[in-house]
Amino acid sequence: MRTLKGPAIFLAQFMGDEVPFDNLAHLAGWAAGLGFKGIQVPCDARLIDLEQAATSDAYCDDLRETVDHAGVAITELSTHLQGQLVAVHPAYDALFDGFAPPHARGDAASRTQWAFGQLKLAAKASQRLGLTAHVTFSGALAWPYLYPWPQRPAGLIETAFDELARRWTPILDAFDAAGVDVCYELHPGEDLHDGVTFERFLDAVRQHARANILYDPSHFVLQQLDYLAFIDIYHARIKAFHVKDAEFRPSGKQGVYGGYSGWVERAGRFRSLGDGQIDFRAIFSKMAQYDFPGWAVLEWECALKHPHDGAREGAEFIREHIIRVADQAFDDFAASGVDSAQIRRVLGI
Template sequence: MKTLKGPAVFLAQFAGSEAPFNSLDGMCQWAADLGYKGIQIPTWETHLIDVDKAAESQTYCDELKGKVNSYGLEITELSTHLQGQLVAVHPAYDTMFDGFAPESVRNNPKARTEWAIKTVKNSGTASGRLGLKSHATFSGGFLWHTVYPWPQRPKGLVEMGFEELAKRWLPILNHFDEHGVDVCYEIHPGEDLHDGISFERFLKATGNHKRANILYDPSHYVLQQLDYLTFIDYYHEFIKAFHVKDAEFNPTGKQGVYGGYSDWADRAGRFRSLGDGQVDFKSIFSKLTKYKCDVWAVMEWECCIKSSEQGAREGAPFIQSHIIEAAERSFDDFAGGDVDKEHLKKILGL
């Protein structure tokens, strides 16, 4: 068994234009004061990290890491959720996803894709320079608009979609492999990698690439009514990153999984602050510990009711209370020792 690391916090939902959220120093002090031990850094927040510079300069990475460490914190992972999303975009989403890219490549899907691939690769180089072993991202995809098969999907469509997705990602996965870093895809509705079966399809399409792994976030499984505990039994060997995020699903006679286009607070499925939803974190932490998952427990806050300030304050102690100090010996070790066959025969009456 292995003790999970944490508590840590994903900075994406807290970064902003006002102090202390507008600088790395400010956010580090804020996180440390709240009791966090690690931070997951979103690479699109340029006031927190210059990922292109980090890919070029070991000195810059050493200084960045040193700054974070000076606050008693560690960098858990870098995140390219937004750039990873842009590696593979169906044209129906071009207009909405263009906002994730710099103006120089907007209205130009080919240039946007090239920029996204380059930026994710740079994040892999930066992760290696920072001594990180895992990286958090989205897969993007081409098939989400066909997730509910009406009209019926033509034969071969799904296979072609995953072949193309793998084609986009294989050079990135190979690049990360060169730097000793795992790519952890957040299994998430809207992405082509949205459940276990779709992850398996992608894994097969990449030739079971050893760097294709999972960021486990149970909130997204609650919203699609997937068994998030058995998921760990199936895929624990691939879980190399962990978002601690709560959610609830309360279907009515008017709406269910799809939510009727309602706002977040009015949907049947919605995200909640830690402890306010339906996720069984005790069982999750137990399973991840049992399976020796070497991950940081990183809070991601997206509650539709509670303020981010309160959510951040409550997050660190919540995670700390769930981290299990893994047992180094079994309670019945007293019965151990070398095998004595004659003694065993006596016990068995042989």
């Protein structure tokens, strides 16, 4: 068994224009100062030049030197926004267009091709940085049809997933060539949002070895999915881990769908670590049990708490929950020393 690496922090929610949130060096130093050992880095031009990282060993050496000097390591690169653009239903064109560069906006085909290119660059960049996992979103074509009213025409969902697989298969192949796992964050708004949809996608990409999971229990609490049983079922495909808390408090007025309320008023909402309902001791136990190979990465999102407090408290929370795994069985002291011949005699065979 392996001890989880961490604590680490996803930088997306902390990027900004002011020091220390304005560049990778400053953010790495800030994270280290809070006690984090790793940083998950969004593929954002403010933090990383993705094309240079994909093509230049010298540039990647400089990146590693920058974060090493701060006292942290890069855990994974993230293309959540780019992955979203791999598949966008026309209903969301205007809302997601801002994720693309100016030259690709207003042109769905151009936007999708740009996203393809970004993901393939991320595969090479991850390889050059010596990373083994990458985190992203799947995008969505079928999401507007989540609830079966109006009645879905036969074949609609199957066609959507076939198309999603057609778009992702060459990307997964590029990551396979780079020796890097693609870890989809199963998230409402994405076609891959639970175990059933992930399995549907796996079937469509013919069980591609690089199609894996970024496990984030907060999204499962909001869906009322058993987040502990999920680990038992899918642990072989879980290759990345977001440590994020949530709570679900339904009332006589609202439940899972939230009544179009803002985050503060929703029955289900994200919380800082320790302020929600998730049983992280059980989660970290299962991660140790199943020999999870990666990092425990804080993703801070909370409807109430200040982000800087959430980050500071999150580092200590993760540190306290990481289980240093045993290097011997607890009952080794009582070993009988019986050999194979004696075992056969004991069994009468």
